[in-house]
Amino acid sequence: MLKLTNISLTFNEGTLDEKKALNDINLEMEKGEFVTVIGSNGAGKSTIMNVISGNLIPDVGDVYIDGKQVVHLPEYKRSPYIGRVFQDPNAGTAPSMTIEENLAMAYSRTKKRKLSLGVTKKRKEMFKEHLKTLDIGLEDRLTAKVGLLSGGERQALSLLMTTFTEPNILLLDEHTAALDPSRAELITNLTEKVVRESGLTTLMVTHNMQQALDLGNRLIMMDKGKIIFDVSGVEQEKLTVQDLLNEFQNIRGAQFEDDRVVLG
Amino acid sequence: MFISMFGAVESGVIYAIMALGVYLTFRVLDFPDLTVDGSFVTGAAVAAISIVNGIPPIYATAMGAIAGFIAGCITGLLHTKGKINALLSGILMMTALYSINLRIMGQPTLSMLNETTIFSQLESMWAATGIDSFLNGLLASIGLEQFPSTWAIVFVMIIVTVLIKFITDFYLKTEVGLALRAIGDNKKMIRSLSANTDTLTIVGVGISNGFVALSGALYAQLGAFSDVNMGIGMIVIGLASVIIGEALFGKKTIARVTLAVICGAVIYRMIVTLALRVDFLDTGDMKLITAIIVITALVAPKTLQIRREKKRRSEKREQLGRQAEGDSHA
Ligand SMILES: Nc1ncnc2c1ncn2[C@@H]1O[C@H](COP(=O)(O)OP(=O)(O)OP(=O)(O)O)[C@@H](O)[C@H]1O
Numbered sequence: 201m202l203k204l205t206n207i208s209l210t211f212n213e214g215t216l217d218e219k220k221a222l223n224d225i226n227l228e229m230e231k232g233e234f235v236t237v238i239g240s241n242g243a244g245k246s247t248i249m250n251v252i253s254g255n256l257i258p259d260v261g262d263v264y265i266d267g268k269q270v271v272h273l274p275e276y277k278r279s280p281y282i283g284r285v286f287q288d289p290n291a292g293t294a295p296s297m298t299i300e301e302n303l304a305m306a307y308s309r310t311k312k313r314k315l316s317l318g319v320t321k322k323r324k325e326m327f328k329e330h331l332k333t334l335d336i337g338l339e340d341r342l343t344a345k346v347g348l349l350s351g352g353e354r355q356a357l358s359l360l361m362t363t364f365t366e367p368n369i370l371l372l373d374e375h376t377a378a379l380d381p382s383r384a385e386l387i388t389n390l391t392e393k394v395v396r397e398s399g400l401t402t403l404m405v406t407h408n409m410q411q412a413l414d415l416g417n418r419l420i421m422m423d424k425g426k427i428i429f430d431v432s433g434v435e436q437e438k439l440t441v442q443d444l445l446n447e448f449q450n451i452r453g454a455q456f457e458d459d460r461v462v463l464g
Numbered sequence: 465m466f467i468s469m470f471g472a473v474e475s476g477v478i479y480a481i482m483a484l485g486v487y488l489t490f491r492v493l494d495f496p497d498l499t500v501d502g503s504f505v506t507g508a509a510v511a512a513i514s515i516v517n518g519i520p521p522i523y524a525t526a527m528g529a530i531a532g533f534i535a536g537c538i539t540g541l542l543h544t545k546g547k548i549n550a551l552l553s554g555i556l557m558m559t560a561l562y563s564i565n566l567r568i569m570g571q572p573t574l575s576m577l578n579e580t581t582i583f584s585q586l587e588s589m590w591a592a593t594g595i596d597s598f599l600n601g602l603l604a605s606i607g608l609e610q611f612p613s614t615w616a617i618v619f620v621m622i623i624v625t626v627l628i629k630f631i632t633d634f635y636l637k638t639e640v641g642l643a644l645r646a647i648g649d650n651k652k653m654i655r656s657l658s659a660n661t662d663t664l665t666i667v668g669v670g671i672s673n674g675f676v677a678l679s680g681a682l683y684a685q686l687g688a689f690s691d692v693n694m695g696i697g698m699i700v701i702g703l704a705s706v707i708i709g710e711a712l713f714g715k716k717t718i719a720r721v722t723l724a725v726i727c728g729a730v731i732y733r734m735i736v737t738l739a740l741r742v743d744f745l746d747t748g749d750m751k752l753i754t755a756i757i758v759i760t761a762l763v764a765p766k767t768l769q770i771r772r773e774k775k776r777r778s779e780k781r782e783q784l785g786r787q788a789e790g791d792s793h794a
């Protein structure tokens with residue numbers, strides 16, 4: 201479904217702030233696989249998300265989606281295949297537009313936009329049904345401006361906007377990090393549910409180690425632009441947070457450093 | 465007095481089309497486009513030279529609008545593909561258009577006094593209806609002595625402008641229109657939802673300047689002349705209309721704002737007309753007046769809001785104080 205081969209990316213090459221963000225990354229994901237990504241600060245997790253989405257073009261390496269080389273396609277041409285939820289709850293929605301208008305825009309992600317009404321009666325009903333699954337009462341506020349919603353509500357809406365069109369690949373970059381614990385849990389549960397129900401191929405960055413172990417069926421650990429650890433299936437289920445920390449120490453000979461890490 | 469107010473409404477409704485264009489860039493796209501000063505004249509120039517050369521006024525007007533659309537697209541291109549700052553793209557295009565407009569007209573001013581314009585055609589058609597004599601009769605019965613020479617322009621322009629408003633409202637609700645609005649609201653998001661923001665911006669700025677040029681083409685025909693300098697300060701007038709309209713009528717929905725913008729344009733013309741009747745002010749002061757109007761429309765609503773909030777809070781405090789007093793007595 202998704203294949204990255206020999207991806208390298210250096211920021212500000214040849215200057216004093218040269219930063220090798222990705223160093224020969226290879227990653228292959230099967231359809232329906234749910235991969236969690238952990239790693240220290242600046243490991244390159246967000247960068248790899250941006251390379252997949254087309255926000256950044258790698259110096260070398262290829263990106264294949266469904267066997268199709270997409271590395272030179274700009275972001276808007278890739279996004280019919282890719283759904284993304286950002287860390288910042290403000291990033292995934294248009295604040296001065298209404299909930300139904302936001303959903304209508306998301307609904308057009310996989311199609312060519314036409315000169316026909318974005319919000320129709322039929323679509324309204326469909327949006328309502330989808331909003332009901334969030335179970336936070338948004339279905340009664342279709343015409344409310346999204347700017348009025350709380351961060352958690354907005355993030356739930358972003359998640360819905362991204363997933364209800366069932367993207368081939370779902371990218372989640374710390375999408376619960378800006379929320380308080382109870383909201384974060386709500387979004388995590390929703391994520392788990394929708395990924396399971398729709399069988400989405402998912403790559404999720406998290407700072408919560410326990411969550412990384414519990415969610416999904418594969419876990420990768422990144423450090424200094426490399427994937428240093430990759431487990432899946434039964435092996436992942438048996439791991440504990442302490443194992444992960446030890447693993448990092450073994451491989452790197454250093455402490456796992458992350459100012460936002462949540463051990464579980 | 466009535467006559468000059470009538471004139472204000474007449475030109476205000478034509479300016480309103482320009483103001484709708486300015487609304488599209490400044491508000492919808494969040495693109496501060498200064499092409500306007502140039503494209504207004506481009507519309508006027510293309511229409512005027514076409515009419516002078518015998519092209520039917522309706523086509524001449526349409527060609528003016530199309531020329532403005534192209535100019536706007538170029539501004540959009542400069543910004544999106546040329547990666548030039550939005551303000552600068554507009555200024556560059558406006559500067560270039562000054563020379564282009566001169567070339568189009570071949571001379572700094574072009575008179576259409578003896579030509580058939582869209583309005584002279586309209587007036588002759590209208591005269592047959594007898595509506596004018598009816599309305600002027602009404603005016604006479606309430607004691608007015610001077611009458612507008614024709615009601616045709618006001619009526620037809622209101623219909624045309626409102627029609628353009630409805631088309632704009634609809635467009636902004638289509639799938640394409642929603643994406644266009646999202647550019648001004650959250651560009652990163654709409655790109656991740658597979659919209660080609662560059663193309664949308666180019667087309668959006670194009671449509672905006674198409675409106676502006678249409679307004680210019682009509683305005684030139686209203687006055688029966690086109691002047692290479694007639695666009696100076698147009699952008700501020702457009703902004704004034706948008707800001708006055710929003711301040712007075714709110715911006716709850718798209719349909720409401722576009723209506724507000726039209727009313728804003730008419731009210732702006734009325735204020736200017738009134739101001740110019742004050743003895744110590746003359747036409748040279750118009751730009752200053754415009755600037756003051758815009759500043760007032762920007763500052764006043766906020767000041768009022770702060771006042772209202774203050775009042776509400778102090779009332780609440782008083783009320784609570786009284787309650788507490790009541791409680792302690794009880
Ligand atoms: N646009 C950029 N220009 C220069 N350097 C950058 C840029 N974006 C990221 N970097 C650098 O590349 C490295 C990898 O960044 P990235 O954002 O991928 O880290 P991350 O794993 O997401 O970290 P975090 O856990 O803090 O979010 C960092 O050292 C960062 O400073």
Ligand SMILES: [Mg+2]
Nearest residue numbers: 245246247373
């Ligand atoms: Mg990151």
